[in-house]
Amino acid sequence: xxxxxxxxxxxxxxxxxxxxxxxxxxxxxxxxxxxxxxxxxxxxxxxxxxxxxxxxxxxxxxxxxxxxxxxxxxxxxxxxxxxxxxxxxxxxxxxxxxxxxxxxxxxxxxxxxxxxxxxxxxxxxxxxxxxxxxxxxxxxxxxxxxxxxxxxxxxxxxxxxxxxxxxxxxxxxxxxxxxxxxxxxxxxxxxxxxxxxxxxxxxxxxxxxxxxxxxxxxxxxxxxxxxxxxxxxxxxxxxxxxxxxxxxxxxxxxxxxxxxxxxxxxxxxxxxxxxxxxxxxxxxxxxxxxxxxxxxxxxxxxxxxxxxxxxxxxxxxxxxxxxxxxxxxxxxxxxxxxxxxxxxxxxxxxxxxxxxxxxxxxxxxxxxxxxxxxxxxxxxxxxxxxxxxxxxxxxxxxxxxxxxxxxxxxxxxxxxxxxxxxxxxxxxxxxxxxxxxxxxxxxxxxxxxxxxxxxxxxxxxxxxxxxxxxxxxxxxxxxxxxxxxxxxxxxxxxxxxxxxxxxxxxxxxxxxxxxxxxxxxxxxxxxxxxxxxxxxxxxxxxxxxxxxxxxxxxxxxxxxxxxxxxxxxxxxxxxxxxxxxxxxxxxxxxxxxxxxxxxxxxxxxxxxxxxxxxxxxxxxxxxxxxxxxxxxxxxxxxxxxxxxxxxxxxxxxxxxxxxxxxxxxxxxxxxxxxxxxxxxxxxxxxxxxxxxxxxxxxxxxxxxxxxxxxxxxxxxxxxxxxxxxxxxxxxxxxxxxxxxxxxxxxxxxxxxxxxxxxxxxxxxxxxxxxxxxxxxxxxxxxxxxxxxxxxxxxxxxxxxxxxxxxxxxxxxxxxxxxxxxxxxxxxxxxxxxxxxxxxxxxxxxxxxxxxxxxxxxxxxxxxxxxxxxxxxxxxxx
Numbered sequence: 001x002x003x004x005x006x007x008x009x010x011x012x013x014x015x016x017x018x019x020x021x022x023x024x025x026x027x028x029x030x031x032x033x034x035x036x037x038x039x040x041x042x043x044x045x046x047x048x049x050x051x052x053x054x055x056x057x058x059x060x061x062x063x064x065x066x067x068x069x070x071x072x073x074x075x076x077x078x079x080x081x082x083x084x085x086x087x088x089x090x091x092x093x094x095x096x097x098x099x100x101x102x103x104x105x106x107x108x109x110x111x112x113x114x115x116x117x118x119x120x121x122x123x124x125x126x127x128x129x130x131x132x133x134x135x136x137x138x139x140x141x142x143x144x145x146x147x148x149x150x151x152x153x154x155x156x157x158x159x160x161x162x163x164x165x166x167x168x169x170x171x172x173x174x175x176x177x178x179x180x181x182x183x184x185x186x187x188x189x190x191x192x193x194x195x196x197x198x199x200x201x202x203x204x205x206x207x208x209x210x211x212x213x214x215x216x217x218x219x220x221x222x223x224x225x226x227x228x229x230x231x232x233x234x235x236x237x238x239x240x241x242x243x244x245x246x247x248x249x250x251x252x253x254x255x256x257x258x259x260x261x262x263x264x265x266x267x268x269x270x271x272x273x274x275x276x277x278x279x280x281x282x283x284x285x286x287x288x289x290x291x292x293x294x295x296x297x298x299x300x301x302x303x304x305x306x307x308x309x310x311x312x313x314x315x316x317x318x319x320x321x322x323x324x325x326x327x328x329x330x331x332x333x334x335x336x337x338x339x340x341x342x343x344x345x346x347x348x349x350x351x352x353x354x355x356x357x358x359x360x361x362x363x364x365x366x367x368x369x370x371x372x373x374x375x376x377x378x379x380x381x382x383x384x385x386x387x388x389x390x391x392x393x394x395x396x397x398x399x400x401x402x403x404x405x406x407x408x409x410x411x412x413x414x415x416x417x418x419x420x421x422x423x424x425x426x427x428x429x430x431x432x433x434x435x436x437x438x439x440x441x442x443x444x445x446x447x448x449x450x451x452x453x454x455x456x457x458x459x460x461x462x463x464x465x466x467x468x469x470x471x472x473x474x475x476x477x478x479x480x481x482x483x484x485x486x487x488x489x490x491x492x493x494x495x496x497x498x499x500x501x502x503x504x505x506x507x508x509x510x511x512x513x514x515x516x517x518x519x520x521x522x523x524x525x526x527x528x529x530x531x532x533x534x535x536x537x538x539x540x541x542x543x544x545x546x547x548x549x550x551x552x553x554x555x556x557x558x559x560x561x562x563x564x565x566x567x568x569x570x571x572x573x574x575x576x577x578x579x580x581x582x583x584x585x586x587x588x589x590x591x592x593x594x595x596x597x598x599x600x601x602x603x604x605x606x607x608x609x610x611x612x613x614x615x616x617x618x619x620x621x622x623x624x625x626x627x628x629x630x631x632x633x634x635x636x637x638x639x640x641x642x643x644x645x646x647x648x649x650x651x652x653x654x655x656x657x658x659x660x661x662x663x664x665x666x667x668x669x670x671x672x673x674x675x676x677x678x679x680x681x682x683x684x685x686x687x688x689x690x691x692x693x694x695x696x697x698x699x700x701x702x703x704x705x706x707x708x709x710x711x712x713x714x715x716x717x718x719x720x721x722x723x724x725x726x727x728x729x730x731x732x733x734x735x736x737x738x739x740x741x742x743x744x745x746x747x748x749x750x751x752x753x754x755x756x757x758x759x760x761x762x763x764x765x766x767x768x769x770x771x772x773x774x775x776x777x778x779x780x781x782x783x784x785x786x787x788x789x790x791x792x793x794x795x796x797x798x799x800x801x802x803x804x805x806x807x808x809x810x811x812x813x814x815x816x817x818x819x820x821x822x823x824x825x826x827x828x829x830x831x832x833x834x835x836x837x838x839x840x841x842x843x844x845x846x847x848x849x850x851x852x853x854x855x856x857x858x859x860x861x862x863x864x865x866x867x868x869x870x871x872x873x874x875x876x877x
Contacts, residue, residue: 157181157191158270159243160313160405160425163263163292166305166332168251173294175199176249177216177265180226180313180425183242186271186402193218193246197265200358201252204259204296207360214252222247228315231325231393234585235318235432243315260296264289266347266358271426275401276377278367289347289363293419305332306419307409313425317397318432327407327423328391335411335418339391341384342408343374344424366404378403378427397429454506455629455642455679457481461649462628462678467596473569475500475596490572490594491532497572498591503538504563505627505680508593512546512577513554523548523579525555531573533595537564538571546577559593571595601626601676601684606652608690610772611659611666619672619688620654626678633675642679659690666776668694668711693717695768695778699805699836700755701785706808706836708739708750709778710768716747718771722780723764736762736782747771755782787857787869793842793849794875802840802857802871809833810862815840817871818856825850830862842873 159180166174181193196215200208226243230236254261268287270277277286292306307329317323331337343365348355365374376383379399386393386407393407407423457463458481465478479486480497487494499508512525525546533539540560548555559573575591606620624630629642629649635657641649659670670690677683691712698709707713708720720728720739727739728748736758741748762782769775785805792799807813807830815838817826826845828838838859843849852873859867 157183157187157189158267158288158426160423161265161288161290162309162421162423163265163290164306164308164421165263165292165294167303169303171253171255172251173254174249174251175263176247176308177290179246179248179267181244181246182271182426183225183244184240186273188272193223193244194267194354197248197267198354198356198358200262200264200266200360201254202262202264202360203257204262208264208357210357213357214250216248216250218246218248222249226312226315229312230316230318230432231314231323232318232321235321237316237318237428237430237432241316241428241430245312254294256297256301258296258298260299261294262361263292263294264358264361265291266355268348268350268353270404271402273402274404274426276369276372276403278369286346286364286366287348287353288424289345289358290422290424291345291361291363292421295418299416299418300413302413303333304335304411304413304418307331307335307337307411307421309409309421309423313423314393314427316428316430316432317395319397319400319429321432322396323394325393326391327386327393329409329421331411333411333413335413337391338410338412339386339388340408340410341375341377341386342406342420342422344404344406344422372403374406377405378429400429400431403427403429457500459646460627460629460679462624462626462630462651463599464602464625467570467599469569469597469600470567471569475570475594488594490570490592493572495572495574495592497594500594500596501559501561502596502598502627502680503561504598504682507561508559510557510559510575510577510591511554512548512557512579514548514579516553525577525579528576528578529573530576531571533571533573536562538562538568538595539573548579561595568597570597598680598682599625599627599678601630601678601682601686603674603676603684603686605688606654611692611770611774613774615658615660615664615666616656617659617690618654618656619690620652621674622652624651624676626676626682626684627680628678631677633677635672659692666692666694666774668692691715692774692776693768693770694776695766697779698753698808699781699783700753700808701783701806702736702755702757704785704806704808705752705754707833708753709766709780710750713750716744716749716771717741717768718747718773719769720748720750721767721769724767731756735764737766737780753780758782787859787867789870790872790874791842792874792876796876800841802842803837804839804857804859805837807838807861808836811835812862813838814860816858816860818858819850820854820856822856825855 159182161177161179163178164176166176168174177197177199179193179197181187181191196217198213198215201212201214202208223244223246226245228237228241228243266287266289270286270288294306295304308331309327309329311326311328313327314323314325327339329337329339345363346366347358347363368374368377372378378384378395378397379401380395380397382394382396384393384395384405391409403426405425405427407425408420410420411418457477463477463481465476467475467477475490476488477500480488480500484498485496488497490497501508514523514525525548527544527546529535529539529544539562540558546555546557559575571594573593573595575593576588577591578586578588580586602625603621604623606622609618611617628651629644629646630651631638631640631642632653633639634655641653657670657672659666661667668691670692672688672690674686674688675683676686693713693715694711696709696711698706700706719726720741722733722735722737722739725733725735727733727735727737728741729739731738736756738754738756739750740752740754741750743749761784763779766778766780767775768777783805787804788799788802790799791802793802794800804815811830811833814827814829816824817840819825826840826843828840830838840857850873852875855871855873857869857871859865861867
């Protein structure tokens, strides 16, 4: 048979071609139309495979060479060319290629025909006849070259692996091989995952040959890290632990047969630091065989898929800490599963690190050192055990080391064993640091009962930079909101404040969080409360413990703040949470809560503007401080600013008010009340009382000086007119009045009003013009103030009253009336400074008329002046 064996990786290694014919010595005929082909040598992933024709049967399928039987003899003409030779192979190219060729084509008895020629790419060599090579030289050459090649592919990286398959229907199966490698410094050669794995397919007869092998490539997406999870939360493993997982998967067609199929994978080498196997670290360091069986028709004619372990294997275990791990598998067919420890199998060695084809079953158990066995594979007390029903692994390791472990799950259907899936894995037992166990406790303010929506402090308007209370205590609210980590002095104690809450407004909610590993436990967190706040008075007296329910990692509690109604200003509460985990580790965390009284609502009125000519005036506020946004009610009209969009929240506003009364007159004082309600439902009534300079009616006697007759006499005015003529600081106006005033900021502040000496009575309109030009009017009379000596109190004539005038500003002046016998019949006195006169109507104090006749009056003024005179009472008949 003429053929050619070629390979294509020219970057390093050897290119090999075989040209010639194969002679079938048994059948005595030449196979002319066949060919042999193989892959290149020198790459750690490459193996030599043959395909061709022998006795008319294909050599690249199952049974290709098997059909010849054990006595088949092939004669091969060989031509080998080395292209781009690696320096490692340049001097050994001839011997290595020849040795490998004779090793794989183990049934070749002799070479006939032209001598083989070995040619380097640029340096031809002398042709050599293989017949000149003694058999022992060939054997030595092969062994040396095989070890040289194996050096490129052997590793110290294997941690373990497992095999499973899923029946897709018909003759198709999806097979999945999972390999775990050490990616820590313990992988001394830095060996990576193989780009391809060779899977042997064995039907229970003969041996596994090249034609019984499939290659599965590795996709980069199928490589991932194995999380370093512990079977006990109490320890933290060293940081340099590293395990990676590679998943090789493909779909194969496997026709049914009586035996079924064994899927076999072999690889070397395990870590040399494994402590429970014999000779590890030496040249006999055995590799690993992973095998899974697809049952044949002798066992079942039903479809079957193998079990698959659900969890990744544990990377590490801690010495002297109990270890628990769920190692359960899931069977797609619902078959019964039985778990057990089992012996890992050898496969591959330093001389043949990537067996291709894999060796044929059965396989040897790995050799355990004395004191260890597959069912007692590690130093532990209690020793490693697995629950046969649940698959739960338990032990307490007592010695540091790396241990090779085998875990098997058998699937039974109707009591018949169908297959066994083995997980071969390296357990790393290490000294662990105690777990850095943290208990988180977060304190945040939230709306207390009865308050539906509460704006967070950060969004509130009106909050003063510093909360200040009547007892002198304060809290720097703005500084704390800007940086919650600042240190603040509260009640003489420096602290970092976690939450600020207000009595009667909001409360503090704590979310206590424990690690995920503690989630299955029912436990209690105990709380200790200290500080200046009082239990049962400021907060709920039952605030002492938190039950952490199973299957939860968080629990929420509320402080239970109480509005005690006292003015306490600023108080604080230190809440210490203490939690004891399953490792008997105590974790504590503190939360500092500041409790403040409701923030006082303070409204600052805006500067008062002028009253408009129509009697309206704008009133407003330049600032409102408190916990806003607010609801405002002006003079019975509600404006809920808090219900508006956030962009419209304000603490500055004004409104237009009508200042005139129902008669269209300007009152001297107008009271407008603003009701402000804050976020906490607290309200304050803030009055704005607007005062205007308004003149009122009055009278005075000639040469009498009285206080200027106006309301709010402290308010400056611009002018005073009497009968349309200004009387400010002048006696030359031609009218009997003179207004005294002092200048004040460009205007006049009125003091007194004087009546000039005039022989006649005056009565005119007094016009008062304020600084805004708004005018109010009154009537001022200048009266004859002579005290009469006769009057007729009969309500018939116009002289019905006896008057003594000119008493304005003389509160306490007294008028007494005596009869001719010196007996007092009536008296009165001024009770206010603005009473200008005392008047007698001719009656006794009891209201009866006095008889006509002669009487005496006595005036005692408040300034000490005394006067008296005669008075005759005469009634018309």
